Amino acid sequence: xxxxxxxxxxxxxxxxxVRPWPDPVIDKLGHDPRSAYVERFWLSVLGPxxxxxxxxxxxxxxxxxxxxxxxxxxxxxxxxLGNKGGRHxxxxxxxxxxxxxxxxxxxxxxxIAVRRHLPPLSRQQVERLPDDxxxxxxxxxxxxxxxxxxxxxxxxxxxLALSLVELGEGQEDVERHLHRWRYHPALxxxxxxxxxxxxxxxxxxxxx
Numbered sequence: 001x002x003x004x005x006x007x008x009x010x011x012x013x014x015x016x017x018v019r020p021w022p023d024p025v026i027d028k029l030g031h032d033p034r035s036a037y038v039e040r041f042w043l044s045v046l047g048p049x050x051x052x053x054x055x056x057x058x059x060x061x062x063x064x065x066x067x068x069x070x071x072x073x074x075x076x077x078x079x080x081l082g083n084k085g086g087r088h089x090x091x092x093x094x095x096x097x098x099x100x101x102x103x104x105x106x107x108x109x110x111x112i113a114v115r116r117h118l119p120p121l122s123r124q125q126v127e128r129l130p131d132d133x134x135x136x137x138x139x140x141x142x143x144x145x146x147x148x149x150x151x152x153x154x155x156x157x158x159x160l161a162l163s164l165v166e167l168g169e170g171q172e173d174v175e176r177h178l179h180r181w182r183y184h185p186a187l188x189x190x191x192x193x194x195x196x197x198x199x200x201x202x203x204x205x206x207x208x
Contacts, residue, residue: 017067019114020065020067030117045125053098054118081094157183160177160178174195175192178191
């Protein structure tokens with residue numbers, strides 16, 4: 001990133017353009033930076049400053065999926081990193097650390113592309129975890145082997161939602177039931193929409 005003359009001389013640039021870095025595999029199989037997996041396992045690898053930065057970037061891309069401009073001094077202060085030290089400040093080191101681990105990459109002058117999901121830790125990264133975290137990660141992997149795939153969970157959620165709709169439950173009640181049964185809110189909402197659409201089309205077919 002090139003040095004630019006700005007009003008605040010403590011950071012090499014005042015604003016950074018953040019764009020999404022799409023990856024069909026990692027976007028499907030990876031972990032949201034705000035997830036329990038990242039907080040429990042990636043945190044030990046990245047450190048707290050970089051983890052919090054990735055969370056902030058993910059939230060920004062949720063609000064503006066095509067990208068946004070980030071004010072560096074104010075973001076650094078909001079993360080408790082200050083704005084002293086120029087290119088070698090804690091905040092700029094966090095940005096470079098994102099790139100070091102393949103979670104962000106330069107995307108032209110004054111811009112970076114950022115992954116919206118983090119991949120599972122590599123075997124080498126797992127081996128460097130503290131003993132208790134390494135054991136916890138191994139246990140997590142074993143549980144994943146017996147966990148239904150996303151497609152299977154979606155199919156089950158849709159069937160449950162359709163059953164509830166046909167029993168006369170309202171849309172909000174259907175979602176509430178799916179939440180209670182530990183379906184992710186996004187999956188519960190999608191399944192509910194699908195069930196209502198399926199139910200509506202069936203009713204129209206009968207009426208026709």
